[in-house]
Amino acid sequence: MIKKIRDCLSDIKDPDLKEHYSQLVFTLLEKGYFPGLAGVPVAKSGISHIDGEKGILTYRGYPVQELAEHCSYEDVAFLLLNGDLPLRNEKNILQKQFLVHRDVDRDIAKAVIAMPEELHPMYMLSASVLQLQANDNLCFTVDNYNQNLFRAIRLVAKLPTIIGISRTRDAEFAADKEFDSYAQYCLYCFNQDLADDEEWVDIFEKLLILHADHTMNNSTFSVRAVGSSKASIYASVASAINSLSGPLHGGANERVLKMLQEIGSPDKVESYIGSVLAKGEKIMGIGHRVYKTYDPRALFTKNKILPRIFAEDNPLDIDDELGDLYKTAQKMERVVLDVLSGKKLYPNVDFWSGLVMKALGIEPHYFTTVFVLGRIMGWSAHWVEHMEVKNRIFRPNQLYDGFNDRHILVEPEEEIASTD
Ligand SMILES: CC(=O)SCCNC(=O)CCNC(=O)[C@H](O)C(C)(C)COP(=O)(O)OP(=O)(O)OC[C@H]1O[C@@H](n2cnc3c(N)ncnc32)[C@H](O)[C@@H]1OP(=O)(O)O
Ligand SMILES: O=C([O-])CC(=O)C(=O)O
Known part of the structure; x- marks a missing residue:
């Protein structure tokens, strides 16, 4: 052997x-x-690819930076779902479909509003995604490619609405409003004032594209694992949302902002990092299972998005508190590169994204739901792809390290009777 x-x-x-x-x-x-x-490796997939040593991420062969620079959400969603970039009319159709299917049933809207305000938005979202199944009573019929694609599109369309209803506690928050694109609608769900500003919509759209897919990460693995039992797209995506909520995964973006606020100013960065490392804890937004160099999405956010927001002469309205957080993050990046790059630990996608979301006026506990609106493209593409492969239910093994055989001691009946 x-x-x-x-x-x-x-x-x-x-x-x-x-x-x-x-x-x-x-x-x-x-x-x-x-x-x-x-x-x-747990699956074969043609959706995305990472070279972690070189810091390269591609969707269907295209570098993520090029897609973020030149493409729309609809282009990338079409690419991930169908394998190629869309022709103009294909893109227009998808754009319409996303907007036409955005409404959710009144009962679901009511259920979202009835959820406790203290419930974390990620759990509100996963619970609501499960409820979408009520409008798809054929959900266990998963062997029709076109039907699966359509399901994916409807699901992508409805996610921002659920978030908008949850934030505003108003089922009609976008009634009668017209939108030009999915990204504009999504931004409206978070911040109605900025959604009419093309510059902010463009920034938001780039953020969504950067988050769209990332090979077999924890949440995509959840989609595949749940989907391998032939569970519905709703069950699979709900489990992915729950996975993404974790602080070691997408939930890190919310925590990076908290960390920057806690640190307070650039001069306190070194002592903060020193004390976190001394306690053997992880610094949020740093490190990655696959990248052994700077995450290309974090680099893009740092070099192409943040300068647009924080440029000295920029027309965007940024308050002083956010400017200070940006300076603290810049200092933190320098110290991390100094102290931790020897261990191949670099900023990941969650390190810089929170600053962009804060600038977009999004509340920190909703940050990871923005990640969902990007990653839903990848999750749906993986679910659709998985329904097409010769499936075997995911069922790995374990190393058992529990007790050997044990047995219940049954006392003889007479003894029990005599002690009564
Ligand atoms: C969208 C995303 O999911 S991106 C990731 C978002 N998550 C975070 O930012 C949370 C912070 N980072 C982490 O927890 C980890 O780096 C993960 C979860 C991303 C990757 O974890 P793993 O691949 O399992 O790496 P692992 O935890 O084994 O770390 C390897 C070594 O680097 C160290 N390390 C890894 N991340 C960090 C960090 N953020 N801060 C300090 N040290 C770290 C570990 O302590 C370990 O050191 P050791 O070998 O001396 O024990
Ligand atoms: O790939 C991973 O392990 C984490 C992830 O989803 C990402 O970085 O976007």
Whole structure:
């Protein structure tokens, strides 16, 4: 067997792949399992690709920066779902579909309003996505590609509405309003004042595109794992939203802003980082399972989006508090690069995005729902793709380290009777 493994490894020509599989074999032999499934391929997919050493992310072969620079949300959604960028009329149709299908049923709107205001928006959202199933009584019929695509489009369309209703506590918050694009509608759901300003809509749209897909991350894995049981798109996406809420995943964006506020000013950054590291804790917005260099989305946000917001001569209205948070983040980035880049720890997508969302007037506890509006493109594409593959239910194994056989001690009946 060992010889067979050695032969298989020596047959691999690509040196990176060879190193990767050798590492997997080593981990399995050393530990007996794969902690965090690190590096373990669980599916084949043509949707996105990452080169973590070089800091490259592509959607269907296109670099994410080019898509963010030149494309609309509709272009990228079409690309992820269908495999190619749309022709003009295909894009127009998708844009219309997103806007036409945005309304949610009155009962669902009522249910959203009835949820406690203290409920975190991510859990409000996952609970509401499950309710969308009520309008799709064929949801367990998942083998029709066109029907699945249509389901995905309807779901993408309705997410911002749920968020808008939850924020405003008003089912009619966008009634009779016309929108030019999905991104504009989404921004309206968070901030009605900025949604008429093309500059802010463009910034918001770029943020959504940067978040659209990211290979087999924790939430996309959830979509695939739940979907592999042939559960509905609603069940799969609800589980992905729950996964994304975690502080080690998308929930980090909300916490980065809190962290910057807690630090208070650039001169306190070093002592903050020192004390977090001394306690063995993680710095939010830093580190990544796959990137061993600067995350390209974080770089794009830092170099292409934030300067538009914070430029000295910019026409955008930014308050002093936000300007100070930006300076603290800039200092933090410098210190992190100094202290942690040796360990290949760099800012990830969540490090800078909160500053953009704050500038967009979005409340921090809603930050991760913005991430959802981007990532829903990828989740839906993965769900649709998964329904097309020769599926095997996800069912990994475990290393059992519990008790050996134990048995219930049953006392003989006479003894029980005599003690009564
Ligand atoms: C959208 C996204 O999901 S992007 C990620 C968002 N999450 C965050 O920003 C939270 C902070 N970061 C983290 O918790 C991690 O870096 C993760 C979850 C992103 C990746 O985790 P893993 O790949 O499992 O890395 P792991 O936790 O094993 O860390 C490897 C080493 O780097 C250190 N490390 C990793 N992230 C950080 C961090 N943010 N701050 C300080 N040290 C860190 C670990 O302590 C560990 O050090 P050690 O080898 O000396 O023990
Ligand atoms: O890929 C990951 O592990 C986390 C993620 O979703 C992202 O960075 O966008």
